[in-house]
Amino acid sequence: QVQLVESGGGLVQAGGSLRLSCAASGRTFSSYHMGWFRQAPGKEREFAAYISWSGDSAYYADSVKGRFTISRDNAKNTVYLQMNSLKPEDTAIYYCAAGKSSRYFQVGGYNYWGQGTQVTVSS
Numbered sequence: 001q002v003q004l005v006e007s008g009g010g011l012v013q014a015g016g017s018l019r020l021s022c023a024a025s026g027r028t029f030s031s032y033h034m035g036w037f038r039q040a041p042g043k044e045r046e047f048a049a050y051i052s053w054s055g056d057s058a059y060y061a062d063s064v065k066g067r068f069t070i071s072r073d074n075a076k077n078t079v080y081l082q083m084n085s086l087k088p089e090d091t092a093i094y095y096c097a098a099g100k101s102s103r104y105f106q107v108g109g110y111n112y113w114g115q116g117t118q119v120t121v122s123s
Contacts, residue, residue: 001026001112002024002025002026002028002029002032002098002111002112003024003025003026003112004022004023004024004025004096004097004098004112004113004114005022005023005024005114005115006020006021006022006094006095006096006114006115006116006117007020007021007022007023007117008020008021008117009094009117009118009119010118010119010120011120011121011122012086012119012120012121012122013121013122014086014087014088014121014122014123015085015086016086016121017082017083017084017085017086018083018086018119019080019081019082019083020036020080020081020083020094020096020117020119021078021079021080022034022036022078022079022080022081022096022114023076023077023078024077024078024079024098025077026077029074029077029098030053030074031053031100032053032098032099032100032112033050033051033052033053033098033099033100033101033104034050034051034053034070034072034079034096034097034098035047035048035049035050035051035096035097035098035099035104035109035110036048036049036050036068036070036079036081036094036095036096036097037094037095037096037097037107038090038092038093038094038095038119039092039093039095039116040089040091040092040093043092045095045107046061047061047104047105047106047107048060048061048063048064048068048081048094049061049064049068049069049070049081050070050104050105051070051071051072051079055071055072055074058070059104059105061105063089064083064090067083067084067085067086068081068082068083068084069081069082069084070082079096081094081096083119086119086121087121088121088122088123089121090119090121091119091120091121092118092119093116093117093118093119094116094117094118094119095113095114095115095116096113096114097110097111097112097113097114098110098111098112099111099112
């Protein structure tokens with residue numbers, strides 16, 4: 001069982017930066033791949049970023065590639081999402097998720113989800 005709690009969301013102007021954190025409970029955090037997803041109003045939840053359990057591999061959605069960076073600290077049971085050059089279209093609730101599936105870009109590839117943190121980017 002893994003419990004996830006996101007933090008770091010807020011209101012930022014276009015071009016600004018935010019760093020999201022996701023703190024995990026449980027001693028098995030380091031065995032899980034971690035993902036960040038986001039959901040804008042009226043839209044489906046979509047993949048943003050993924051990092052393998054070891055931190056050796058990371059993948060990004062095309063919409064955030066080059067602007068967002070995912071990282072993890074297994075000693076602190078925490079995964080991060082550094083978001084730079086934010087755009088109004090990045091406005092969404094951001095969720096972190098833990099799983100062991102190879103379907104890293106799919107919602108169904110994750111077993112545990114946080115409650116989400118709101119990110120709002122003003123133009």
